[in-house]
Amino acid sequence: MYSIARSGKKKPRTLSPAAAIEPATAAKPVYEDVDVAIVMESTYPFLKGGVSAVVHDIVTHNPDLSYGIIHITWDSDAPLTDLYGMPSNVRWVRTVFLSMDEHRQDFQGVASRDLGMTAPEREALSHRFFDALYALSEHGDVEGLWELIDEGMNERTRQYPLWALLGSREFMQTLQDRMPQLNLSLANSFWTLRNFFSLAYAVLGETMPRASVYHAHTTGYASLLGAAAARDHNTSFLLTEHNLYVRDTVNTLLDRNMALSITAEDYRTFDVTAEQRAWMAWWTEMGRFCYPSARLITYLYPSAITEAARLGADMDKSVVVPNGMVIAEFDEKFRARQDALAKMEAEGPDYVWHLVYIARVVPIKGLLDLLSSMEILRDRGYPNLHLDVLGPTEHVPEYYEACLAKIDALGLNDHVTIHGTVHVRDMLDQFDLLVLPSYNEGQPIVILEAMAAGIPTVGSDVGGVAQQISDNLTTADGRVIGPCGETVTPGNVQQMADGIQAVIGNLANYASYAANARTRVQELFQMHEVMSSYNQIYRALGDLPVIGEAAPVRGEELAPVDL
Template sequence: MTARQPADICMILEGTYPYVAGGVSSWVHDVLQTHADRSFHLVCLLPDRQERKPRYTVPGNVVGIEHVYLQDIPTGSRSMPGDHRLFRRMEHGITALMEAGQLEDLALLDAALAPARRRLGRRRLLNSPAAWQSVLRLYDREMPEGSFLEFFWSWRSMMSSLFAVLLAEIPPARAYHTISTGYAGMLAARAHIETRRPALITEHGIYTNERRIEITMANWLHEVNAGSLTVQRKKRDLRDLWIDTFTGYSHCAYSAAWRIITLYGGNQDLQRRDGAPEERLQVIPNGIDYDRYSAVPRDTVGQPPTIALIGRVVPIKDVKTYIRAAAMLRQQIPDLQALILGPFDEDPGYGQECRDLVAMLGLGETVKFMGQVKLDDWLGRIDAIVLTSISEAQPLVILEAGAAGVPTVATDVGACREMILGPPDESPALGAGGAITPLANPQATATALAALLRNPETLAAASRAIQERVRLRYNKRHLDRIYGDLYAEAIALPDAAPVHLRTPRQRGFFARWRQQRQPGAT
């Protein structure tokens, strides 16, 4: 079989492009189009083999797309007598990762699986007698006082996803770029171990922190002795196990990464907490086409005061807080127009709840659902935009509106504070480009909007501030060059040194594995 020509960049994506629209996927699509002089190979991590329809037309510089199914690994060959030895070799790496392990632990696991990788699958790794004995040993070590049944199904879910990453074929590339830590980050780390080529991480939201929140709130995970009044230290439970495992995955990804990029400075505190080396951290914000949006003509003369929430009508955008804020603001500004510009078919139930709330509050003449629109056609008519989201990374709509001179009132999430009020080191300080409010607080939102809409001088100052900040810090043309330079530098780097394993036994095992990978080895 002819060896594949390496792509310039292998981009590793978990649950996003090209099958999910918006957000990170839009950013990925833009990167692929912007760097049309580079060849890309995509690896898409998906939960299962369910047929999915692409939401984007993939550009021609994408030379291949691979799929990795995290909960549906290949069947593989039947159990073999040597499987018990295989699991014994793997268990050090598995337990280390369950206890917030390191890159060397991933390297040991990878080396243990490598000789039989093409023959392995769920028969031997999940359903064999050796796998059963391994889960018993891991239970005794990790959570002996917890429910074995719950541990077993958690182990099975964890191991299926981990084995999917360890069994996947890695496309040859000159550099690997993952858009998160987690399983995508683990695959990038494995690619670095095996190919010795550089890996980059760009985190929009911080994967491990998002998983911590989900796991803490999960009602299917139960604490050990949750109802006990004992003063003894709480035993480790399934939440600890999941959080520690994802933390270990972050450690691996950060250790393997040549550059660790995020959108704003606040995210770096979370990256440092999860072990990201300070010297590899870098902030590259998302950018927008400043020339396009700054050319939008203003058309508010003679128009009623108009605000807009621009985004999907889904719970994470907390559209209900926006509607309640509009009801409060109308008491001060009777001719207020409050637009909702975005699709409302993603969560029809929530969309209907929002419509019902508008009717209940008597806002039919004030709040208008306009559906998905071309933003350029509307920004010139809007005095201020509103984000009441309970979670964001770096919402581009603030920048797009800001380039058109439209200030924003937003909740204190993600990079919103930095974009609207400016970073701590802004020089010269440009002033507020709107206002920041607490989560789920319609009164604070209404008050901030009233301060803008009822004071023309304040509104004009906010308009100037946000437009200048976007011009100086978030112009896409400048930011595109930064990524272009990073890709060029990564591709030109020499191969990295082999991963250093910590014990003589690990080093010997890894050396034998590398020898088996040499051309002509049997």
């Protein structure tokens, strides 16, 4: 009810040799075994975005491996058009729907009698269920729940439909006895647990195609599916956290600042409603349940590892594999930006600085804040500023309208141009400074693109942004590369104005930031090094043949450089 994932059935999509997604047929399709099955929620290949771009890079830059895509989304009304054009090494795309409406007959068409148990046996099973939940929440012990999944959820091994237990008198009585802390009425307890059971059934109730490695790109439902499929086929589960799913989902639920951290204990102590507490526990404990199954967990930036550890992740099997760029693709833009430096020097105070915001026009990206910072800079005597806004405007129409109203109210119509959706890379050479006032980010691809073009950035200190632009970074041979921009507190419009002024107010500083931006990508974020790391990981975890003389993978070697 609070996330895209609430409950559902799976309808397969397959790929023809031409990589077109074909509609499902009545006959159950046969899926080819693959080296890697990539598992995601509402992203690739049906929606564009940062995670989708990274996954497409992984698939296209590792043509020696075969892939399947498991796409988890809400229901059959969600976008299901391939936006990328699947390469030939993607053998199939399978869609998993979470809405109860998509599997109503399978999920709701059972009753407690279908368990085939006596009343005492149903009572004993109910206690086993709650024993397993407490073993996870109190001790991090996952085995009891996995046993129940094998017995009552896994299509290949189930002996009874575990979800039918929910409709029994014995289960509801045991619920009242064992979980009084839910503080929900019996009716609300039933409907809340019904949601949870339906979600579990949607993710766990049907056998997935076999892969040597299941690579989930988030915790939550993708991680649950990947962990279960790897266990079912006795293969490996790899988890990549682009952002921290539990933190972001809980903050969204509670309407909190997205930059605030979350720990595994917060659902016990926060002052929230009983229903909110139940959903917080669901997402938090789902993460704690899946983390132990991962043979390796990769993060985009170092501080994410320590934050994830507070949610239950194992730091000993966590490594950094950042995003990467093909820097040669930006050579022309970089040369244009070098030419712009000479123009800045020649025109001096008459030069018009072109700032660019590249993101969706939605609250979490902070454009309203940036407009206030533009007003501050104008009032400080910086009239020669122009902000170009690149990105979709239709996702939250009321927010877009608020931005237009604020531009008009502040008299910024001559200083702000909103372009909507454009091909960003074609325009990068037109801009002097990227500004990113977000409240939540992982390791933004747009910053790496700007860096590759030699464009400094002023961005909110969220996620891995500081690692990208303001932290000193050390190369493999010990050289230190300085910052390529400034970081500011999210939502602090005064700091954002100060940061912009610090970059554009001194041409020597600006030139240094611009040079460092390009160098940081050259030395630390090269696509071929990142993709080599993924290739080594897949081959090591999947026991796949090693190509050439690649060194064995050890945790400390997985990041291309020491970040």
